[in-house]
Every structure is written in structure tokens, then in C-alpha cells.
Amino acid sequence: MADGAAAAPCADPDIGTQAKRQRRTRGPSLDKTAQTRQQIAEAALAEFVECGVTRSTMERIACRAQVAKGTLYLYYPSKDELLRGVVEHALRHSAVYQPLRRRKGETVRAFLRRSLLPTLEAVDSSERGMLARLVLSEARHAPELARLYKELAFDAWQNYVQDLLALAVKEGELRTRSVSRSAQLLASPFWMALVHNNLLASEGSQKLALKPLVELLIDNLFAGTAGDNAAVKRQ
Secondary structure (H helix, E strand, C coil): CHHHHHHHHHCCCCHHHHHHHHHHHCCCCHHHHHHHHHHHHHHHHHHHHHHCCCCCCHHHHHHHHCCCHHHHHHHCCCHHHHHHHHHHHHCCCCHHHCCCCCCCCCCHHHHHHHHHHHHHHCHHHCHHHHHHHHHHHHCCCCHHHHHHHHHHHHHHHHHHHHHHHHHHHHCCCCCCCCHHHHHHHHHHHHHHHHHHHHHHCCCCCCCCCHHHHHHHHHHHHHHCCHHHHHHHHHC
8 A cells, every 4th residue: 555655646657757858848938049149149240340251150159159059050050040140130229120109299300310319329339330340341252241231221221211201201391302312311421430430540539420410411401401402413
């Protein structure tokens, strides 16, 4: 009887083993998954900037991210997929991918300033700045990087701004001969500042401030100044 009583709790000897196996195969939590993905993307971006895309290896990136090589391939099975993950991660704070909405009574001009200026102001010291510098230096040797950046950053930003400017025209806030060229004009300070601050400026010299340039362009564009009209005509 004593023996029977002892055996009752585990009539099926595999039950305990199955429960343990289920716990082991449940996988990491969503928070852990996101954290690991971020860890890998940040390490890969740093490696790409330091060594170049073509010279970077998955093994070195795994080491830098402090994960097993198998874990890296689990999240990103190829370097092209990792490259896309890096671009998406670096752009996650861009105004284009933020769920901002216009406030009640807010003009398109005010919303444009509120959505663009904070991200532009911090771009030089952010991962988006690192990514843009990487594109400038590596696009010729890594065409997939250039393609991804054009798709996810340049074109997405242009479409976002163009849609806002078209809305401003519709609501009577803006008059322009070309919405698409006005959107291109608003993008120009970003590349000007990037090239100047990273390629042309000498060490210790004052950097070109991006935010005031964009503010001035927005003000001129919506004010319909002579300078803005002349710029549109030249395009």
C-alpha cells in the first residue's frame, strides 16, 4: 500500500519529463527577443561603421553583440537580412515611423515643425546619423545598403513630407508650383550638414547646425517669400 501510494502521483513516468521539455521549448519572452534583436542591430551598425559592410563578418558581429553565432543566425539568417534589420533599427525614431497625429486646430506648418525638428535636431549624435554616414562611405561597395536606405529612409521621408505639404496646399496654407520639389528642398539641409560636419569640417571647428536651417526653410516656404519662390522656379 505504501508502495502504491508513493507511485500514485506519477502514474505516467513521462509526465514530469514532458512538462520540463515544454518549459524548455517555450522560447524567450517577447521582451528578451526584442532586447536581443536590438543588441545585435546596434553591434552590427557599430561594426559596419568601423570596418565597412563588406569586410564585416557575422562571427565578429556576434562577438561584439555578445551572443552565440547560432543566435545571430536565428534572428538574421543572412548578412542582407541583418543589413535590413540595422537600417530599420536605426530609423525607428525617425518622424516617418512615429505615430504622431495632428492636434485639434493645429496647422500643417506647426505639425511639420513639431514632427520633424526634434528628430532632425538629434540626428547628428543618433544611430540615424551613424547610418547616414555609413551610406555616404559604403554605398558604392554595398549596393544593398544604398537600396535599403533609399527605400526605408530617403523615399519614406520624401513621401511623408510631400503628403504633409500636399495637405497644406489643400487647406490653403501653402502655395507652391511643385510639392515634390518643395519636399526635396526641405531634405537638403540634412545632407548638407552631414557632408559638412563629417567630411569637410576640420577638427575643433564649429559644426553646421541642422535645426535652424530647416526652421528657416519651413518659415520661408509657408511665408511664400521671394527667396523661396525663386528657389522653386530654379527647380
